[in-house]
Amino acid sequence: MLFIKNAKIYTMAGEVIENGCILVENGKIKEIGTDLVAPLDAQVIDGEGKNVFPGFIDAHCHIGMWEEGIGFEGADGNEMTDPVTPHLRAIDALNPRDEAFENAIKGGVTTAATGPGSANVIGGTFSVIKLHGNRIDDMIVKETLAMKCAFGENPKRVYNDKKMMPSTRMGTAAKLRETLAKTVEYRDKKVAAGGDASKMPTYDMKLEAMLPVINKEIPLKAHAHRADDIFTSIRIAKEFDVLLTLEHCTEGHLIADQLAKEGYPAIIGPSFGNKSKFELNQKTFDTPGVLHKAGVKIAIMTDSPVIPLEYLPMAAALAHKAGLEEMEALKCISINAAEILGVDDRIGSIEVGKDADLVVWEGHPFDLQARVAFTLINGEVVYQK
Template sequence: MLFIKNGLIYTMNGEVIENGSILIKDGKIKEVGKDIIAPLDAKVIDVEGRMVTPGFIDAHCHLGMWEESIGFEGSDGNEMTDPVTPQLRAIDAINPMDISFREAYEGGVTTAITGPGSANVIGGTFAAIKTYGHRIDNMIIKEPVAMKIAFGENPKRVYHGQKKSPMTRMATASILRETLFKAKSYLEKKENAEEPSKMPEFDMKMEALIPVLKKEIPVKAHAHRADDIFTSLRIAKEFDIDITLDHCTEGHLIAEDLAKEGKGAIVGPSFGNRSKFELKNKTFETPKVLNEAGVKIAITTDAPVIPLQHLALCAGLAHKSGLDEIEALKAITINPAEIIGLDDRLGSIEPGKDADIVVFDGNPIKDIDSEAYMTIIDGNIVYNK
């Protein structure tokens, strides 16, 4: 057991506890409050008034898919040979021994939703993983957690270079629709087959899409520009599937529309240059505008675009651009947990949840020199400054 005392605890359930304590047992949070007595057999950690938060969560990144300090040999995020690859699974490419994992949890990021890039119309499945470990099988929180789809410039650019479809936004949408129609027909044949001989011939791509059609996982829609965001929502409605809006770069231009849709927006990466036309309206004000319109927001680094350990910096820059401080913290804790459907385990410091906790020397949203003092994942101290 671990017992953390004298912390300024941001529970992210609406309560900030001064001189608070947290009791951790068997990898879970057992108690949180001011007047908790440490069990005799608990390891007591006095954090001396430091800020304590839930472990940070990046709801959209590619951690372990593009390895650090290496080129082609460690580039495993895009299978650029077929625009439709739903059968691909991130866990078969993630290298948890890459240095980016250690830097992530040393920066306070304890959970990453990671998966394929946006070269393909359908790229494959994302996984929700803890950032500490050496074997991916033992780091999984949920897999699959989402199916990656992509709109806009990336699929167009990749397949224009190969002189094959899709070369236009029309073709991207058409390919996605056609594949979903095929998957729907495949599922109906499976469900209506009265005997094995009537079953459709096995199709791995179609099998991978069944959880999407059954709303067991959402599609994770890479869409920067407003028109691409609307196209992704249009297709999700046509097939009655769940969706998250990832990047949502022009979300501030259509905030009222998105608020009516009721879907979560995973915003970013907002740091860096405008490397392509669809990023021309990129701004750190987007989270503020969306939040004030009533859209639930999460902030992403899109790592390795921005290294994952700088997630708090991205939230801090959104705060500097007008996003409320608590809302900025929520955007990297409880909000991404809710958007990805794992808030029963992650995102806040509450009894029964995973003991993923970070102690900071300062306020990581407001203080540029603030660093993680201690990181705890599943009740284990994985980093201590």
């Protein structure tokens, strides 16, 4: 049992509580209020002069897929031998002993959606994980979050070098359509077989992995920077009636009103750093504010290791500096991220019954001088300054 007292609590559920208290029991938030009394057997954290936030959430990164300071031996994010690899799973590449996990926790980030990179048209499945533990199986919040797919420069560059399809944007779209169409046919044959093994189609691991997409159980997580690539991802999602989240959405500010009408959520970034390729030439921290004002549901990503995960609050702060309201910027790395990932029943805000993923800050997380005093994951203190 753990008790936090005398803190300013940013619940991210609509209220900020001055001089508040939080009681944690069995890894969950049991009580929140201003006049609570600490149980005699509780560990007490005095939050006087400090701020408490829910653990921040990165809705799109590759933590554990490209390990810190290793190079090839720790680079497991892109299987660049086949443009269509939906049967790959993030959990089989994640190394929780990578120092990036500890660094993220020290920076107040407790949860991440992580998975394959964007070399392939279809790269495999993302997972949502807590960032503390030594066995990935015990850290999973949502094992099969989404199916990664990619548009634009990356897949065409990789496979043009191999003299394979796709070497154009047309080829990328065709490869994705082909796989979705084959999955629909495969599903329909399985249904028609009615359980008769003799009539079942030959087992296909790739198409089995795509069935949750076609059945609208998980979305396509679509890497798309440029406006035309964003619209291609939407066009294909509509053709096959599948769920979709827009990842990166770098030129989203140029088409904000149209994206608002389409209704797909956008996970924006990484907006910090140089414009390393042509399709990033419109990159700006204005994008989150413009999309929010247009009515698009947004979160902010680091795309770690592009931006180290511990700098997620900095990325949100720079979006705030560029015009996104402070509370909306905070939501982009807490409750909005949780809702887009479909895990808001457990994390993303400080509410009774949710996981006790809490961070006690000395200062405001948007202040570069602020420090994390304590990080809790599932009610356990996993970092103390």
